[in-house]
Amino acid sequence: MQDLFILTGYTATGKTELSLEIAEQMEAEIVSCDSLLVYKNLDIGTAKPIQRDLDRIKHHCINLVNPEENFDVSSYIEAARCAIGDIHSREKNALVVGGSGFYLKSFFYSVVDDVKITAEAENFVHNSLNFNGIGALVDKLLELNNGQVDIDLKNPRRVISALKRCLSTGKTLAEMHENFAQRKCKFDGFNRRTVLLTRDGDDLKQRVQWRIESMIAGSLIDEVRSLIDRGQFNGSNKNAIGYRETIRWLQANTTIDALMREIYSNTLKFIKKQKTWFKKQIPIDGIVNLSPISPKAAKELIMDVFRS
């Protein structure tokens, strides 16, 4: 069975730096697991590895599509599968690195099925939402499922998606759920070893602060401006932390300081969400707290988990 090494951790823990070292040591190539690094031109706000790093270690799943194009987990799974196959065919190790929880989950569980949303379903939901609001969608969904629904009915996104799926397949959510449970994860054939990187609270906050300062100094604002000018944001990445605040800031009239504070607090909120996610959604083999130890020691600990 082939190995798949996975290195994850909260934003700003220092995954990128460490991953380069580790990849070098274990003759690996890096498969990025980041929902935003897949976009070209989103460089500064995503803290994308710089060219020198990309030259040093071959990276996959970065700069796959233009920012205005759509991308989602299923596209990611395909891209990652190809990349890993390619790496292994060249007798190298694959090191998955990234902090996008949902994308990461796809390495362990089936996370999507192949239900295709029909144009009719799409239209129906679109129109119904426009004319009758979300309540009508909930009613319709309940009606199609005999009142038995196991999704969060208060979450419009879930309701919309569930209804589209029911309308497209003619099946109830329960039936689809059953079907879904049978599906195998695309990466079940690999021996997966996962390390979660963490840092102490204050240390991590300090690093977040530094990171934001360097983004601003590295002209995040120009990057955002040029993406706007070229109409390159899509519905997803325009809401990415750092980008959405800057987009708003460009229209508002506040200080750079206020912008930085906002990005800071939203980043901390995001880290909090990552913590919740990693607690239950991903099987972790080892946790390495980077705060009290040297990078060298950290590398050893990570390698220990990978080898165990």
Added chain:
RNA sequence: GGUGGGAUAUCCAAGUGGCUAAAGGAAGCAGACUGUAAAUCUGUCGAGGUUUCUCUUCGAGCGUUCGAAUCGCUCUCCCACCA
């Protein structure tokens, strides 16, 4: 010195006699998550008590009232305007 406005829980901010432990927002804390996931959504959010119980709150004190964050008086502080 004069006049007017204000002081509400961690912060911002409604409330102008009982239905008020006190709207709403933010922050915080906890959580969900099967196709935008750095997204979307939920709960909690004065202090205790393991159910709708008790205690302490609306600048401070006194008072009116069956009952006050809400009315009156005095004081403290802040803001604006006039001097």
